[in-house]
Amino acid sequence: MTDIATRATRVVPATGGRRRQNGGGPRAGVIVAFVIPFFLPFVLFYLVPIAYAVWQSFLVVRRTGGQYGTSYTTFGGFEQYVQVFQNTEFWASIGRIGLFGIVQVPVMLFVALIMALLLDTPLLKLKSFFRIAAFMPYAVPGVIAAIMWSFLYSPQLSPVVDLLKAIGLQPDFLGPGAVLWSAANVSTWLWTGYNMLIMFSALQAIPQELYEAAKLDGASNWAIAWKIKVPIIAPSIILTTVFSIIGTLQLYAEPAVLRQISSNISSTFTPNMLAYAVASGNNYQQAAAISVVIAIITFVLSFGFMRLTSKRAGL
Amino acid sequence: MNNQTPLRENRVSRTAAMALMFLLAIYFLLPIYFLLVAATKPQGDLASTFGLAFSHFDLFKNLSTLFGRSDGIFARWALNSVIYAVLGAAVGTLISALCGYALAKFKFRGREFLFSVILGGVLVPTTALALPLFLLFSATGIVNTYLAVFLPSIVSPFGVYLARIFTAAAVPEEILESARLDGAGEFRTFFTVALRLMTPSLVTIFLFQFVGIWNNFFLPMVMLQKESLFPITLGLYEWNGQTARVSLLQESVITGALVSIVPVIIVFILLQRFWRTGLAAGSIK
Numbered sequence: 062m063t064d065i066a067t068r069a070t071r072v073v074p075a076t077g078g079r080r081r082q083n084g085g086g087p088r089a090g091v092i093v094a095f096v097i098p099f100f101l102p103f104v105l106f107y108l109v110p111i112a113y114a115v116w117q118s119f120l121v122v123r124r125t126g127g128q129y130g131t132s133y134t135t136f137g138g139f140e141q142y143v144q145v146f147q148n149t150e151f152w153a154s155i156g157r158i159g160l161f162g163i164v165q166v167p168v169m170l171f172v173a174l175i176m177a178l179l180l181d182t183p184l185l186k187l188k189s190f191f192r193i194a195a196f197m198p199y200a201v202p203g204v205i206a207a208i209m210w211s212f213l214y215s216p217q218l219s220p221v222v223d224l225l226k227a228i229g230l231q232p233d234f235l236g237p238g239a240v241l242w243s244a245a246n247v248s249t250w251l252w253t254g255y256n257m258l259i260m261f262s263a264l265q266a267i268p269q270e271l272y273e274a275a276k277l278d279g280a281s282n283w284a285i286a287w288k289i290k291v292p293i294i295a296p297s298i299i300l301t302t303v304f305s306i307i308g309t310l311q312l313y314a315e316p317a318v319l320r321q322i323s324s325n326i327s328s329t330f331t332p333n334m335l336a337y338a339v340a341s342g343n344n345y346q347q348a349a350a351i352s353v354v355i356a357i358i359t360f361v362l363s364f365g366f367m368r369l370t371s372k373r374a375g376l
Numbered sequence: 377m378n379n380q381t382p383l384r385e386n387r388v389s390r391t392a393a394m395a396l397m398f399l400l401a402i403y404f405l406l407p408i409y410f411l412l413v414a415a416t417k418p419q420g421d422l423a424s425t426f427g428l429a430f431s432h433f434d435l436f437k438n439l440s441t442l443f444g445r446s447d448g449i450f451a452r453w454a455l456n457s458v459i460y461a462v463l464g465a466a467v468g469t470l471i472s473a474l475c476g477y478a479l480a481k482f483k484f485r486g487r488e489f490l491f492s493v494i495l496g497g498v499l500v501p502t503t504a505l506a507l508p509l510f511l512l513f514s515a516t517g518i519v520n521t522y523l524a525v526f527l528p529s530i531v532s533p534f535g536v537y538l539a540r541i542f543t544a545a546a547v548p549e550e551i552l553e554s555a556r557l558d559g560a561g562e563f564r565t566f567f568t569v570a571l572r573l574m575t576p577s578l579v580t581i582f583l584f585q586f587v588g589i590w591n592n593f594f595l596p597m598v599m600l601q602k603e604s605l606f607p608i609t610l611g612l613y614e615w616n617g618q619t620a621r622v623s624l625l626q627e628s629v630i631t632g633a634l635v636s637i638v639p640v641i642i643v644f645i646l647l648q649r650f651w652r653t654g655l656a657a658g659s660i661k
Contacts, residue, residue, distance in 0.1 A: 086482055086483050086484065087482055087562045089484070091482075091561075091562045091563075092478055092482050092484050094563070095474045095475065095477065095478035095482070095562070095566075096474070096475050096478050096479075096490070098470075098471040098474055098475070099471040099472060099474065099475035099494075099531070099536060100475065100490075100494075102471070102527065102530055102531045103494065103497065103531050103533070105527075106505070106509065106527060106528040106531050107497050107500065107505065107531060107533075109512065110505045110508035110509045110512060111500070111504075111505070111508070113508045113511065113512060114504070114505075114507070114508040117508065117511070172400070175396075176397070176400060179393050179396070179397060182393070184386075184389055184390045184393040184394075185390075185393055185394060185397060186394070187397075190401070191397045191400075191401055193645055193648070194400075194401040194404045194405055195400065195401070195404050196644070196651070197404060197405070197408065197641055197644065198404055199587070199644075200587065200637060200640045200641045200643075200644045201408075201591075201637050201640075201641075202590065202591035202592075202593065202608075202609045202636075202637075203591060203593060204593045204609040204610075204612065204613050205608075205609065205612065205633045205636060205637060206407070208612060208613075208616050208629060208633055209407040209408075209410065209411050209633060210407060211616075212410065212411075212414065212427075212630070213406075213407060213410060213427075217423045218414075218422055218423055218427060219427060220410065220426055220427030220428045221427075223426060223427065250403070250404065250407070253404075254404065255655075258651065258652065258655045259655045262652055262655045282389070283389075303499075307499065307501055310501060311501045311502070311503045311504075313503060313593075313594050314593045314594065314609075314613075317613075318613065318616065321616055321617045321619075321620075333503050333594075336507065337507070337598075340507050340510075345507070345511060348507055349507065349508065352504045352507055352508070353504075355501065355504060356500065356501055356504045359499070359501050360499065363499055
């Protein structure tokens with residue numbers, strides 16, 4: 062450390078300029094200069110669009126007179142939101158994504174947890190190979206992953222379909238009942254390794270001494286994993302769950318790609334696809350209301366889950 | 377407990393663990409292997425030969441078809457992806473580092489409030505921002521330009537979060553003090569002393585943001601109409617949608633997908649350790 066310290070200080074030429082009086086921090090202007098290059102774009106491209114979407118969602122477009130009247134935009138209160146909640150397509154998309162999330166998120170995180178726990182035991186060889194294999198999909202954009210898998214689902218091209226047919230099955234990955242799970246599989250493939258690495262990093266940070274006592278008492282690896290390791294890395298598991306909930310509610314690219322080869326995915330399959338379809342029809346106010354509802358559901362679910370789990374851990 | 381049981385348990389669980397991990401590794405590698413094989417085949421063999429076995433080795437012909445299509449539009453898309461991701465992540469990392477450093481090292485009123493607002497940004501679904509951004513950008517005429525994708529991409533609240541905790545861990549107060557005593561201003565201290573100590577963490581921040589921009593699809597899709605501005609993801613998506621009419625495009629979609637993921641995968645494997653520090657930091661939260 063001291064080596065770095067002396068080297069670092071030597072880099073700075075002693076200009077003998079203004080000296081800082083001891084105690085006081087940097088001037089306000091300096092702090093602003095550090096913060097503003099991030100904060101200004103953050104305001105412009107994060108906060109302003111949020112405020113703008115909320116504002117838009119309270120507007121409605123009305124027409125004067127009959128068919129030939131002109132349209133004008135006016136304040137409509139919660140009118141757009143009433144329409145969102147009366148929209149059966151909206152509820153259908155929420156239902157699909159809910160089913161998707163309830164099944165896909167736990168399955169993915171369970172597999173990730175098992176992999177992380179196994180990589181943290183002396184049971185395995187080839188650890189770095191397994192780690193890289195699992196993490197590799199994270200380098201693949203969602204669109205491209207969905208394109209790759211759509212070839213593996215395609216009845217004409219897929220070697221997987223060929224193999225399953227050879228053992229007498231008739232798989233239809235793009236059928237009306239299966240296509241949701243085919244999309245879920247793409248998400249699982251993409252994100253399992255990423256979540257596994259978050260959990261694995263947390264496991265690696267646990268000091269070994271914590272297990273020593275348990276090992277001396279003859280506890281099995283299994284017992285150590287579930288009774289000691291999993292509770293300690295609970296915060297990481299919660300974090301990956303929250304990220305997964307956010308990701309699920311944003312789902313767009315994967316079903317949009319599968320839609321190109323399957324007629325069983327509608328243009329309003331997920332809430333986000335619905336918002337985009339509505340916006341494409343120039344009904345921006347309705348699309349804004351849908352986006353706001355999705356964002357609120359995301360916040361409620363993420364915070365709700367964090368509160369729920371932290372309370373239980375606290376008691 | 378007697379001594380035999382753990383040993384036997386160990387051998388059984390060792391085999392079971394290896395078998396399970398191999399199955400999972402096959403699952404993760406299968407689509408990539410399939411893509412690799414398919415990219416070497418002539419279009420006609422895609423449907424007529426088994427997908428996991430090589431047939432005619434036509435990779436180079438497929439590559440020249442891919443890059444020759446529509447006056448080399450694919451190379452343009454690749455270049456665009458690189459511009460958006462490399463430039464966006466570079467600028468994004470610098471501004472995240474400045475802000476994270478200030479949050480970690482300067483004491484000022486409203487600091488924690490500022491930090492919580494930025495952290496809240498991590499939870500905002502970015503796809504929810506794309507549509508209102510489109511409307512705002514069309515009012516200012518930025519829509520359908522490089523800036524429309526580039527500007528929103530430089531903002532990464534997660535990057536600021538990482539920069540703050542990395543700075544707190546990697547930049548000791550005494551070094552900053554001695555730089556200040558030597559008369560260096562805050563910016564000079566940051567650029568000559570702190571940035572150097574933060575370099576490994578900056579690589580991590582850069583990588584996360586790079587992948588985020590590289591993989592982004594929704595934002596460019598909403599913002600761009602001009603094909604010459606597309607990133608690879610959007611370009612291949614468009615091509616993939618046309619394969620029903622132009623079936624010969626299929627081979628180019630496959631080859632293009634392979635070309636676009638291989639460089640990133642290689643960078644990933646080379647820079648593995650930087651991911652681990654970032655993911656570990658993310659899990660401390």
